[in-house]
Amino acid sequence: MPPISSSEILKLNPNRYQGGVGIWGAAPAIYDTTLLPLEHGVHVHARHKDGGKKAIDATYRGVQLLLSKRASDTPAVEISELDAIYFMVGSVFGYEMRFVECTFCKFPHLDKDWFSVHAHRTHLCSGCGKLFRDEVRGIGNPAVKIRSAFDHSHRLQPSQQSCDIRQSDYPGGIQIWGSNPALLWTANRDEEEGIHIHAFDHDGTTFLIDDTYSEVTIDNVRLDPKLVRVMMAQSALPYISGRVMDIFCQTCGTAHFDEGELALTPHNDHCCKSCGAKLRATGRLRKTVANPMYGVLDQLAVLAVREPQRHKPYLLTEI
Ligand SMILES: [Zn+2]
Ligand SMILES: [Zn+2]
Ligand SMILES: [Zn+2]
Ligand SMILES: [Zn+2]
Incomplete structure (x- = not known):
């Protein structure tokens, strides 16, 4: 996958959309008889008014979320298309994911492919290339941080x-x-x-x-x-x-x-x-x-x- 450039990243402040924001990991359609290009990434819906028209309905390679009304005081959380897609995989199969950081270089760890559906304790850091041990067995996904930052549980x-x-x-x-x-x-x-x-x-x-x-x-x-x-x-x-x-x-x-x-x-x-x-x-x-x-x-x-x-x-x- 080519590296993500800044123009492919959506900067989003969820507090500006009173009608709500929804973010999903989007894999390509399982059946597609259109002539439209293959789409995968982070799918975003945003509405200004509850039940109103969508102001945003598109798929991005990355999304940067600003966590407070005053964007300057809090760091933004960023998720990439791979974070979002493996979050989808983990949630479909009912696996709990956690925020795992490399103990050496602090790089947020994403478990992909086989590792995204098998909990493990020793992870291979893609930031520094070293093996590190987490406190518990688990599946790492940086997108978990978004959920905890908003603590907005939904049904x-x-x-x-x-x-x-x-x-x-x-x-x-x-x-x-x-x-x-x-x-x-x-x-x-x-x-x-x-x-x-x-x-x-x-x-x-x-x-x-x-x-x-x-x-x-x-x-x-x-x-x-x-x-x-x-x-x-x-x-x-x-x-x-x-x-x-x-x-x-x-x-x-x-x-x-x-x-x-x-x-x-x-x-x-x-x-x-x-x-x-x-x-x-x-x-x-x-x-x-x-x-x-x-x-x-x-x-x-x-x-x-x-x-x-x-x-x-x-x-x-x-x-
Ligand atoms: Zn069988
Ligand atoms: Zn039978
Ligand atoms: Zn891992
Ligand atoms: Zn590392």
Whole structure:
């Protein structure tokens, strides 16, 4: 990834937006039939009035947050796109993250890839290159500092909306993401949880849909918010890249879904949760992880307005 230049960093004072600020780590859409460029980074929403129009709705490579009304007295907290993306991964899998600093050079430590989902005590500092030991086992992510600086806890509420659409009605294509808890949410309302959908008109840029739903059916294919969310997080882990696939039971036909540790650990033998039969993936790889979303996306691709985009890897392996 190229280094982040200062023009790619948003300077934001959340206190100036009375309608609330939301910040998320944004991985590319898991399904994308638009012609829009690949987007990943720190996604920011900001509103002047509660429920009003968004004054900011964009993705940046970094965000610098000013922590008080008088910007000069407190240092700003900065988060990069990698901090935000691995914060998303950790929160989807339910891992607690902590602020870890190198004991030698004080560089804030970010655990990426395999390390972002496996707690450990000895970390390799990317500032000075030395191994250092933290007080406890954990997963380091500098974005945690933002949460503690604002001490603004918020609740997640499943979206009350559902959507049932046909891809042919959206010639500009559609994009699908799993929702994930914001790393900063200052609005007074609850954050909505579900599946986030963008759908575009002929010109390819006019939004016909930009919303979060708890139930999504596209061309009669039903999407499960949990599978979507897990797939999105899995796609940000280079160490399992290419190993996550659709595996179904030859005996009873049930699609297999690896959850918890197994969603993060490629394994040889899968056991069907419905009938107990042993399952094995059919490809070349011996160790795999099952997520039925891959099969679901193949089904969606049949009626796609154009071939879904295939994104080049944008994250580096860390093991
Ligand atoms: Zn580490
Ligand atoms: Zn260091
Ligand atoms: Zn079975
Ligand atoms: Zn399995």
